[in-house]
Amino acid sequence: MMFITTPTIVLDHLKNLSPILSTNKMNPLLEGFLFEIHKEFLNITAYSQDLQVQTAIHVSPSSDSTHNFENGFVINGKKIIEILQSLPEQPITFILLPDEMAIKLKTDQGEYKISVFNGDQYPSLPQDTEFLASFTIKSDIFKTGLDKTLFAASDDVELRPNLCGVYCQFFENEAVFVATDTHRLIEYTRTDSRPETNNAFILPKKNIPVIAKILDKFDDAVEINYAKGLVQLKVGEYTVYSKLASGEFPKYRDIFPKNYSKKLIVDRNALIASIRRVKVFSTLENNRVQFEMNGSLLKVTAVNEEFNESALENLNCTYEGEAFAIAFNAPLLLEQLQNITSDEIVFEMTEASRAVLVKPHQENPGEKVISLIMPITTY
Numbered sequence: 001m002m003f004i005t006t007p008t009i010v011l012d013h014l015k016n017l018s019p020i021l022s023t024n025k026m027n028p029l030l031e032g033f034l035f036e037i038h039k040e041f042l043n044i045t046a047y048s049q050d051l052q053v054q055t056a057i058h059v060s061p062s063s064d065s066t067h068n069f070e071n072g073f074v075i076n077g078k079k080i081i082e083i084l085q086s087l088p089e090q091p092i093t094f095i096l097l098p099d100e101m102a103i104k105l106k107t108d109q110g111e112y113k114i115s116v117f118n119g120d121q122y123p124s125l126p127q128d129t130e131f132l133a134s135f136t137i138k139s140d141i142f143k144t145g146l147d148k149t150l151f152a153a154s155d156d157v158e159l160r161p162n163l164c165g166v167y168c169q170f171f172e173n174e175a176v177f178v179a180t181d182t183h184r185l186i187e188y189t190r191t192d193s194r195p196e197t198n199n200a201f202i203l204p205k206k207n208i209p210v211i212a213k214i215l216d217k218f219d220d221a222v223e224i225n226y227a228k229g230l231v232q233l234k235v236g237e238y239t240v241y242s243k244l245a246s247g248e249f250p251k252y253r254d255i256f257p258k259n260y261s262k263k264l265i266v267d268r269n270a271l272i273a274s275i276r277r278v279k280v281f282s283t284l285e286n287n288r289v290q291f292e293m294n295g296s297l298l299k300v301t302a303v304n305e306e307f308n309e310s311a312l313e314n315l316n317c318t319y320e321g322e323a324f325a326i327a328f329n330a331p332l333l334l335e336q337l338q339n340i341t342s343d344e345i346v347f348e349m350t351e352a353s354r355a356v357l358v359k360p361h362q363e364n365p366g367e368k369v370i371s372l373i374m375p376i377t378t379y
Contacts, residue, residue, distance in 0.1 A: 072119030162247030192366030262321030
């Protein structure tokens with residue numbers, strides 16, 4: 001059998017799927033894409049232990065289904081991408097050679113014969129799962145929720161698997177996304193979304209970049225089919241199967257400060273720039289920067305006693321409360337501040353050793369962002 005397409009069309013889909021592929025030489029099937037021909041469509045699948053993505057490309061068959069790979073064929077991902085990237089845009093014919101366990105790519109310049117594996121041994125996540133719920137959400141809202149929270153998810157898979165992802169909560173009139181690594185927490189809410197359901201799951205951190213890249217290509221709604229331990233996402237010509245993180249997400253709202261006694265409002269860009277300069281003079285062990293607040297003055301300082309170095313900057317601010325000092329890990333705080341789009345930032349504080357709420361002073365329509373960060377209490 002033969003079919004005709006172009007390098008760019010195939011390459012665009014392969015690049016979206018390629019981060020899933022394994023580099024484990026023990027199983028060469030996991031280094032490849034599964035190609036299956038169904039009438040006028042080329043279906044491509046990439047698989048990892050926790051994630052599987054399928055997509056479809058319209059092609060032009062130039063012969064019937066005889067001499068075909070009954071279960072598709074698996075082609076090395078790195079090799080096919082490298083070949084397609086080097087070809088100029090032109091029609092390319094895939095000639096299937098099942099008797100030789102190979103395929104041939106034919107272009108105006110020449111022919112390229114590549115060995116393949118039979119697709120009957122290609123692994124797959126369970127696709128006959130009984131889904132517990134099905135609902136839709138706009139792709140841009142879903143992607144933004146993941147983007148706004150992913151940075152705060154934990155990497156400690158061994159001890160905290162339930163924190164190694166984004167906790168996605170869907171309700172009648174809003175969608176809420178949460179991530180934490182116990183040092184900081186971010187909750188992002190979209191009130192302009194109507195999932196019209198009541199479901200929640202933890203999407204694993206390592207799967208989210210691939211999912212977000214696919215979501216970024218579409219304005220369509222994402223169909224979400226939820227099952228215990230697995231979620232299926234459908235958008236455009238892509239179908240994603242992702243295992244879910246194990247365990248229950250903690251009741252994070254219990255740790256939000258209830259009655260703050262100190263409130264700081266400061267220009268976001270000025271604060272970010274100040275922290276970036278001052279943190280150069282902090283110790284590498286904890287990147288400690290200190291805020292000292294009194295009236296309309298905010299002092300941002302850092303000290304490195306080992307090298308007898310220090311830095312001090314003064315910023316104008318609005319502060320309510322008694323004179324107060326508190327310290328933060330600079331890189332963690334910068335991530336929080338860069339993730340919030342507001343001209344001014346609000347800090348709500350109680351004690352120098354208690355969690356601090358960080359949020360925008362001006363909310364964007366339809367969204368709400370709350371960050372939580374633990375201060376540093378020792379040098």
